Amino acid sequence: MTRSPGKAARLNRLFNPKDGRAVCVAADHGWMSDVTPNVMELRRILELVVRGGADGILISFGTAVRHGHLLRGKDSPAMLIRADWMNMPRLGASNVSNVLPVVNFKKMATSRARDALLMGASAITIYYFIGYSDEFEALNIEQAADFAKECRKVGLPLIIEPMAVGGMVTGVNIAEILIASGRIAAEIGADALKIPYTGDVKTFKELVDKAGVPVLVLGGAKSDVPRDALELVDEALRAGAAGTVFGRNVTKAKDPQKMVADICALVHGGKTIAEILGERRAVGQRLKPVPAQCVGCLLCEVACVRAHSPGYSQTRARLRIESPQLGDELRAFKPVVCTLCGQCVEACQPGALTIGPEARLVLNKSLCTQCGACVDACPFHLIFTEEGYPVLCDLCEGDPECVKWCKRGAIVLTEWKRRARYVHAE
């Protein structure tokens, strides 16, 4: 692949020349969305991200002016400047971050490539929204092309971030749209992509193969447990991704430095998630949602209820399907299932809840004090009570009905790794 010397030099600053990979952190949320602690404590978080060993940090122009000095030094993260602005997080009334709602989707070019270059940036990042309307996509293409031209002229790499957003995007076509948009961005002139995960290794591999430029997977909304975020990274790497651009999963993490270091260990260090999290060998299987495949038919909920009790009341299902929300990067239905994260087991002080030898949640009613701690601890809010006792996913004794009934493969079984710290019984 041929590139101008300027682009080549700057990409070498971003992608580790030893493995061609990069761990980047997006810290530009204050430029476009809600005022959350990660926005207000940006300086402290940036310092931690630098210490964590990130290869690049995506920031706004204003942040670059105020905090760019944190990126001094040869081994510091490369500066990536967000060169555009959009109002997607404020679109619609359903978004939790919607302090000041907007009706019309807007995206503006706000910095020139030359401005970013003079600021010391190693690349600029811009959005490419597809799926909202033909008019809006054309505007995005036009802006991307303008940036591509200027980047070619000044030798600055251009990272394009395709986002499938809008009424034309569904759980059925989102992977196909992302695959197409990645290639379109490369044809326009992207030197690398920052793009959402398609939901499974197969389609993401297709995206990476067809894009023809390095692909950095983005993390999207903060995962409920760090393991989920790391699993996304792991799957993306297996699909051929060149690294990550994680935002909220790092900046909203309890320990951003550790989160960056953990991602680096996965991306650059060749470590497994089990090694990073100090887990023991795999002993079973767990459910795994594949949102890209979900069409929201709710058959899984019905199957779950029928497997455990008479009737069809879906309020008693041990999983649920969440509808797409405006502002989600992946406008898809999302199966929410028990992933055997073990937080309920950790919260159960009397030890009534355990993960048994067959890798399933087991309740010992004689030990249960009906305190409800497990209900509160479940990050997915899947546990409810009947007659005071918790009702949990028991994987249908190893043959989950939801998996059997979902013909699209939106809920699948995957390897489960036992974590030593929450096992109460073998």
Add this chain to the structure above:
Amino acid sequence: MEIDIGKTIRISDFVCATDGRALVVDTTLPGSLGATSGLEHVAEALRQITDIADGVIVNPGQAEHHADLLGGRRRASPLVRVDWSNAQRGPDFCLPASQFKHLFISDAEDVLALGASAAVASLFLGFDDDAEAKNIEALSHLARECYRLGLPLVIDVRPVGYKVGPGNFAESIKLGVSFMQELGADVLIIPECDLATCATIGGWIAVPVLLRLAEIPDAGRAEEFLKTGLRGFVLGEDIFARQGYTGRLAELADHLHGRSGDDALAG
């Protein structure tokens, strides 16, 4: 016709200076549809054709990423597309277009810096009047810029709008080539049409006219078109999805330039 030396040199990169003929392959559809069949890996596809074709139409991104595979002696010259449209997003695409969009993603100076031997842009006919007027305005500016820089301008005439049907298809092509000759295009591409239309255009238009085909024609069919005065062919992205397309492409190059098939394959 008098053109400056820059254009003369660059046109000869893809229109043979000896026989005046050209074989060009278009790879730009993925810019609108994502990777199409056979063009999943651009470098691989370019390697297959660069020693056979005279020119390859590429989008600006690919022209930059794969500059090492194009141009230079005995290799296909890069002709860089400067526009983008959603006209080909039909009902089988994951996001079918409901409103026609056409815009410019590059300019003459940009593609010259990319090492292009020509800039390529489309004239869409048959959509609404505003779209047509804007298209002609933009192409006129591009033509002036190309003239200033000595860069050949290739115009791809595409009568694909809702106003065009079987009854006015051929006349629409003639209208398009007439406009574009007047505008200052250096090479024209027309869509596949009947031999009579080709003959009218071939005998009348002063600049080289290339015929866009979805399939690689055999020697007999190619000769029929060439006899009308057309100067060669532009083969669409569909050819990459066919088995053994390099052999057939080499045969066509051989026929076009009067070389043996082995010569064509050897460049």
